[in-house]
Amino acid sequence: MTSSASRPALRKQLRQARRALSRAQQHKAAERLKRQLAQDIRFLRARHIAFYLANDGEIDPARLLQLASRYRKHCYLPVLQRWPATGMAFQRLVKGQRWQRNRFGICEPRTDRRRQVKAWRLQLVLLPLVGFDSAGNRLGMGGGFYDRAFAYRRRQRHTVRPRLLGLAHQCQQVPQLPFAGWDVPLDGVITDRGCY
Numbered sequence: 312m313t314s315s316a317s318r319p320a321l322r323k324q325l326r327q328a329r330r331a332l333s334r335a336q337q338h339k340a341a342e343r344l345k346r347q348l349a350q351d352i353r354f355l356r357a358r359h360i361a362f363y364l365a366n367d368g369e370i371d372p373a374r375l376l377q378l379a380s381r382y383r384k385h386c387y388l389p390v391l392q393r394w395p396a397t398g399m400a401f402q403r404l405v406k407g408q409r410w411q412r413n414r415f416g417i418c419e420p421r422t423d424r425r426r427q428v429k430a431w432r433l434q435l436v437l438l439p440l441v442g443f444d445s446a447g448n449r450l451g452m453g454g455g456f457y458d459r460a461f462a463y464r465r466r467q468r469h470t471v472r473p474r475l476l477g478l479a480h481q482c483q484q485v486p487q488l489p490f491a492g493w494d495v496p497l498d499g500v501i502t503d504r505g506c507y
């Protein structure tokens with residue numbers, strides 16, 4: 312996989328690669344991801360964790376969400392804001408949760424501001440990646456939603472909360488991603504094959 316391609320071209324290639332994975336490969340990857348994170352101190356210690364609902368071939372953290380609920384952790388999902396349209400909040404999941412689709416067709420909890428928290432209240436955020444490199448640079452879907460939600464971390468480098476862990480299939484690693492000024496570096500990346 313070349314990383315000299317432009318961001319949009321690279322995004323397209325990598326999205327195709329993850330969508331091309333078979334159901335059996337997806338299943339295995341999700342299981343391996345769960346096994347790794349279930350023993351990770353960052354997962355075990357965190358009480359407030361943001362997940363995502365897998366879409367577009369993303370590695371699926373649903374098993375971890377189930378595990379976290381069993382441990383009585385507070386689980387959150389991203390919810391796109393209507394205003395500003397570039398905003399994204401994290402909303403806590405509740406029993407009997409009602410759902411809606413966002414403007415990209417991704418399922419999310421029905422908006423309820425009382426259950427939304429400030430990004431810095433979370434202890435661990437599991438981010439969906441389109442691509443990553445060994446330096447912790449990430450490529451997302453291109454909306455800049457996660458970058459904006461955690462932009463404050465670039466001003467407060469000492470802030471450790473929340474930890475940002477990118478999740479990806481191993482086939483999404485590239486040698487080097489072009490760094491954009493607004494990119495918020497990750498604390499780590501976890502794939503079905505290991506940690507970075």
Ligand SMILES: Nc1nc2c(c(=O)[nH]1)N(C=O)[C@@H](CNc1ccc(C(=O)N[C@@H](CCC(=O)O)C(=O)O)cc1)CN2
Pocket residue numbers: 363364365366369389390391399414415417439451452453454455456457
């Ligand atoms: N599972 C999951 N949930 C998530 C994200 C994600 O990456 N994965 N997001 C992370 O930011 C946010 C949604 N961000 C997105 C940004 C751009 C496109 C996108 O470009 N979609 C279309 C094209 C545009 C359109 O339909 O109008 C596409 O699939 O090509 C989708 C989601 C919030 N929820």
Ligand SMILES: Nc1ncnc2c1ncn2[C@@H]1O[C@H](COP(=O)(O)OP(=O)(O)OP(=O)(O)O)[C@@H](O)[C@H]1O
Pocket residue numbers: 318449450451452453454455456457458459462491493494
């Ligand atoms: N902190 C910010 N303030 C304003 N605009 C931003 C900020 N961060 C990113 N953006 C804008 O968002 C757009 C998308 O950024 P980028 O291509 O890095 O998205 P991404 O990281 O792939 O997506 P995502 O964060 O949703 O996973 C860029 O054009 C950039 O201008």
